[in-house]
Amino acid sequence: RFEELCKSYEKKYPAYIKGLLKKKEHYFVYKKYPEGVRRYIYTTNVVENINSRIELIRVNTGGYFQSIKTAEVAIYITVSRIQKMRWQKPLPLIKSALYELRQMFVKRFYKETQFS
Numbered sequence: 001r002f003e004e005l006c007k008s009y010e011k012k013y014p015a016y017i018k019g020l021l022k023k024k025e026h027y028f029v030y031k032k033y034p035e036g037v038r039r040y041i042y043t044t045n046v047v048e049n050i051n052s053r054i055e056l057i058r059v060n061t062g063g064y065f066q067s068i069k070t071a072e073v074a075i076y077i078t079v080s081r082i083q084k085m086r087w088q089k090p091l092p093l094i095k096s097a098l099y100e101l102r103q104m105f106v107k108r109f110y111k112e113t114q115f116s
Contacts, residue, residue, distance in 0.1 A: 003024075033101070049082070053082075054071075054074055057078070
């Protein structure tokens with residue numbers, strides 16, 4: 001379906017469609033993961049959540065961070081709070097797929113760390 005959609009716009013946007021088709025594998029890499037996990041990994045909501053919380057801290061402290069150190073502390077506190085609350089307990093679907101996910105990453109990273 002992706003290729004069909006691209007073909008329908010190929011005449012109007014040839015360079016853009018060529019780039020899309022060239023990187024097709026990257027857009028669908030999430031399909032390699034267990035079906036129950038896919039809907040949670042295709043989005044950047046976690047990153048957006050962290051950024052919005054840090055932005056809220058910045059606005060509430062006068063519109064800027066006084067130093068890099070205060071920005072680092074704000075980031076650390078934000079991530080720590082999220083880990084303690086939201087990420088403490090994985091979603092049931094992800095928890096049920098943890099073994100399969102771990103096996104995927106062990107295979108992937110074990111190959112990458114092997115020396116020739």
